[in-house]
Amino acid sequence: MAYSLWNDQIVEEGSIAVSPEDRGYQFGDGIYEVIKVYNGNMFTAQEHIDRFYASAEKIRLVIPYTKDVLHKLLHELIEKNNLETGHVYFQITRGTTSRNHIFPDASVPAVLTGNVKTGERSYENFEKGVKATLVEDIRWLRCDIKSLNLLGAIMAKQEASEKGCYEAILHRGDIVTECSSANVYGIKDGKLYTHPANNFILNGITRQVILKCAEEINLPVIEEPMTKADLLTMSEIIVSSVSSEVTPVIDVDGNKIGAGVPGEWTRKLQQAFEAKLPLSINAE
Template sequence: MILVQDQLKDQSEVRIDIEDRGYQFGDGVYEVVRIYNGQYFGMDEHLERLERSAKEIHMTLPYPIELLKTRLEKLAEANDINDGHVYLQITRGVAERTHQFPAEPTPFLVAYARKSPRPENKMREGITAITTEDIRWLRCDIKSLNLLGNVLGKQKAMDAKCDESIFIRSNDIVTEGSSTNVYILKDGEIFTHPANNFILNGITRRVVLELAEEAGITVHEKTFNKQELMDADEVIISSTTMEVTPVISIDGKQVGTGVPGKVARTLQEKFNERIDKLQSVKN
């Protein structure tokens, strides 16, 4: 079952119009929400960010957030999702293909749920990454459907037999990964790019910063350059699907000792405690 507007429907019954602006312009916004133990993780924060993204592109959500929350919960139940995720997108709707907004837009909502395991091997063993130029637009804080720059970055990593591309702007500043936020650890302190228009303020990123504070680790939301990235004691990425994952090699160069570090392990343990709380709420 999938969610279309505010109704659950069989996927075979659904058709997308070729003049939907999401299909023709990428004119829309989206969210991905993780489900652990049958419970949504950070649902409120994801939906609040969805609403913000919509406002930033001058679009109004077609339904109140509380109704969306209820429908998404039913969607997960209908698909019997215990561990997985939900993808939700809202476009400006169907209209004749002109660049300007339609006079009377009708936003179109679609969401689906999928079972997906946690990336336990990558979290345990660490991943490899490459660096590449950040060619994306200047509003990366909006979770829009325009992801071609991210797609090209991810494919470049895949072609290099790595897991992630870490983006670097023309001023040599590291921003984030193609689908993740990036952190470096130096002399016991964490550095990560400020949550401005150059990065997406990830929901998992917010949790990571909270967990670091709980662990007594100093966090600086401050820019750092490529050399500082390469010289870091630890490098960590985070996202809804990758959770908290260590990076053990960048551009073929070993990060730190070449194995997941102590801070990464600490954050992972604390993240698992947050997940365990969902189970206790469920019971």
Template sequence: MSVYPIIMTQSKFAHKESLSYPYEERGLQFGDGIYEVVRIYEGKYYLFEEHVDRLFRSAEAIKLVLPFNKEELSNLLLELLKRNNMETNGKLYLQATRGSAPRDHVFPVDVLPNIYAYIQDQPRKTNTLEKGVNAITHRDMRWENCYIKSLNLLPNVMAKQVASENNCYEAILHRDGIVTECSSSNVYLVKDGKVYTHPTTKNILHGCVRMAIERFTEELGIPLIEEAFSLEDIQTADELFLSSSTSEITPIVKVDDLQIKDGNPGKVTRQLQSAYENDANIRKENRIGQTI
């Protein structure tokens, strides 16, 4: 996946090769920072305001003061699209750290945050969206503030790697047998026409696509129940699916050695996939996310 040449750094624009930071950078040394990944369809951001809102919530949670407000940041990110003449499917990566300062656990004083954003091509994963994916189960070893989209992702990376080594797309994380989410996505169980997913506590990331799914289920009259389900519940699930900005709404057809029902994506998952595509198309047509 190619990275577009123009990046945003602080509140300016530069060529990607010019970006550099000192070795004493708090994101590198402490993971002291936050990030967002925003989906782009045909050169338009999807769920743009939701991602910007979450970035500011994460910043507040770690006491990181960003040097601009939501409107100013949004305008910078929109300008980034224009400067790169971005008109295809892709993603935006945005990162903010507490800045560069001599290494000390205590927050530095009078130091500006380090902020950068870049755009990368990201084709839709049409094969997995159509056929579904396999997943493994894995113990959730993360910290207690997973609702913060922080740079501290080592447990997620390790779980995702185990999934990859087992030829699986994702790792479904659990704490004492209670499912939280996946290594890089939210996860849902369908039983008797109802969708179950973990409540929005500090133990999971409050996904932007998850918020869209809440809207879709209401519009479709599908009950959405924020209630944690267990590994045992997966044994009798009618459907499973996951969601994220890069995976959209992806069916899970096998978990460990267990096939989910007949091994094909289910009716409810298909309904939500259609709602997602319709919503993305409507937002593109209305140019939502292109002004703030």
């Protein structure tokens, strides 16, 4: 039997009834997070929870639980489902009320839900690399908020899928931002380039780990916008997310990146990232 999170309770999956007037359903008025689970342990749980509360503050949504309570609920959800490797997903909406663009009264309670999903790590992608395509970034201007409004990302991801690509690398005009569901980096001449963490990208938790890994392996990080032309001259390209971890990109729209195989710096970053994972029991 599977279990889900419903506000401050762990309940049987399928017993949750979301109202058609929930603001998440009608407006995408809410936020979410996804945390990777390795060997039953959440990785960078506190960082994800901190960002969850930061996103809520940015959209003026009040979470009716402390961070400690939420962490405990997520841990209970993982244990109840006997999850070993996979993800825990959780979201909160501004609640259920008659449809109105204006925020509901403060007395309307937010609605918190969550579930887990089993999923093995993508070792083949890590080892061989993936293909990507460039797609115009049509999303809104607050990509730093991990909101439920993902239609722009979905359209880009679908375009990539139809082209046989793993990811869509997004660009606003000539400037590369991030991917449809990941951050993107280029490596050239012993330096790692990535878009600065501002409103045009989500400052991924995995991104933050990778930047620490880069420091550890003496790979200087340049956080500044790069153009599409710049990207295609990179010796190595990687994308990162909770699911992608450190995934090499070996082809962008038919343009071979470097030697067309994962590069030396990519391998070093993968090794440094791997060393941080809670791969042993009770390693959190």
